[in-house]
Amino acid sequence: MNIILEARDVRYRYPAGREAIKGISFHIRRGEKIALVGPNGAGKSTLLQMFNGMIRPDSGTILFDNKPVRYDTGSLRQLRKSVGYVLQNPDRQIIAPTVYQDVAFGPANLGYDEQAIRNAVAVALRHVGLDGFERRAPHQLSGGEKKRVAIAGVLAMDPDLLVFDEPTSGLDPSGSEDLMELLDELNHEGKTIIISTHDVELAYPWADRAILLLDGQILQEDVPDVAFGNPHHVRMAHLSVPTLLDLSQELGRRGFAQPERKPRSVLDMIHIIENLLNRSEGRTRTGTITVCDIDKEHDMPLNTWISSRQNLAVGAMGTRAKQRAGHEQLTLDFTYGVIDKCILRALRGQDSLILTTGSMAGRVVTRVAEYCRESGNTIAVIPLDTAGSVPYENK
């Protein structure tokens, strides 16, 4: 098993005297999405700061890549290159007077040459959807944009593990969803992601595993439906049971049979309810999901294609797909949880189009296939280049 980060009986007491971390042990595998959840003052931020060596535990060991973290300057630099840390308040993280300089800060200090710095900055800014912002001053940006600059600054160092302290604090709901989607995108590219949050609704569908922290100790560590499913622990940690989980538990209490896997999304919930009502047999036809890889089709008249189809919903997955939609002035129906929402539409017999980029297109196919296997439905996923006979007729 490929473990990227491990803590062994870590303890830490603040100089002022309060013991913030009281013996914590856990491990995180490469490529996992971890939510560290707990009330204020549970020690989330303190623990996170140990991951990149900002705080040195009084006792116990932190292991990165199976090697104990060393605290000499050289080792710390190496660690901080591999563990990107995004602070809660982007104003505290953005150092330089322009976006370019701030994103270039990490690469420049790592000793990259001029061309490599320029490339790293361009890639990072493109990733967070801020290309063209190079010369802007941070104080002119909105909260969400500042957050993205902060993330780009960390991405420019190309870390393996990304640590986010309260990533959605201060963002509006749509901004939060965009950000969570960006985290998904990064995870999909192979980055391990740890976030701290007290937003259970956000953490529940997103995380692979949740670690509940209370008073400097781990209360529970498990897959989200188990971690958030224990009402006693949830209450102790000053959290609340996620609505979907609550609903499913309530259905269970009323004697409706519940599947082994708890619902993580509206789609899962609909599936459960339809099963309970035996509705799925009566379905005449499912809709289709068309996937458009925006990297492949360069001068395709997307607008014409979309307007030629009736009752079509359009969703975009990934920052670049959303930007492209913006450039082509397409109205997006979905920007978050796109695949699930399109499956839901397909189940109602309606068609959808998903705009996305290379690697994520495969994810649509996998996710839909997975759903069909579990539910016994059939939904066609069509890549746009083969469905392309339609747009080219309209030319």
Add this chain to the structure above:
Amino acid sequence: MIETNLDNIAQQSAFRHIHPGTKLLLALGSLIICLVSPFPAVPLISGIVLSLVLIVPGRISPRVYGTILLGPAVFTAISIVVLLFMLGGGEVLWRFNPLPWIDLSITSGAVRESMLVLCRVFGCSISLFFITLTTPISDLFNGMKRIGIPIELIDLMMIIYRYIFIVYDQAVEIWNAQVMRLGYSRPREAVRSFSMLCGMLFISSWIAGEDLIRAMDCRCYNGIMPSLDSAEPVMWRSLVPVLVYLAGLGGILLMMTAGMVAVS
């Protein structure tokens, strides 16, 4: 958030993308010509032309521009009144003698001199405004590095510049919180509130400073503050009009000087 500060106007200026060197040449060139000119007409022309350039192709709203000029204008007006009474020479134009030991008079020489000072101040301030309203400070850092200003000083300036806005935002927040709770309703209260504001600001700046070091450490700080990607190259399209303008202004000055020499 500071909405209408000079830096924001500069960020949005239509001349933002002209090489800062070209803009500096224009500003400093006209500044020097305004300073050496013994005739009020030269700085007056320079001030008017640069104002028109800022407003028409530069797309600065005339109202905002007027507001910006108001500050120096009031200050200059007061100084000019004092100068009118202080300077002498020529015939007396107006005399005010309210008490035997107070004798206030305005002479023709004083009027001439004060007019020259007024026009110089006008021309020179607009030359300086031209650079501040078209060039954000971050564009100038590169140039400073090139002319050999110590890098430590520039790094410090960059960080200070970044933090001006953060500290200012904090000050506004504290100020608003105090005003909402009637912190400035009476003079005594106002003094107390203001001192509290300063104290709070000091503490929060201190904390921000510690956070800054931490944020830099998080990103492997090794003593390097990257500079902005090199600015747009010097373009003939913008450099030529600047040279023509400066030559024109210089030409007017020379012609007037030649005319004066001929008369005398």
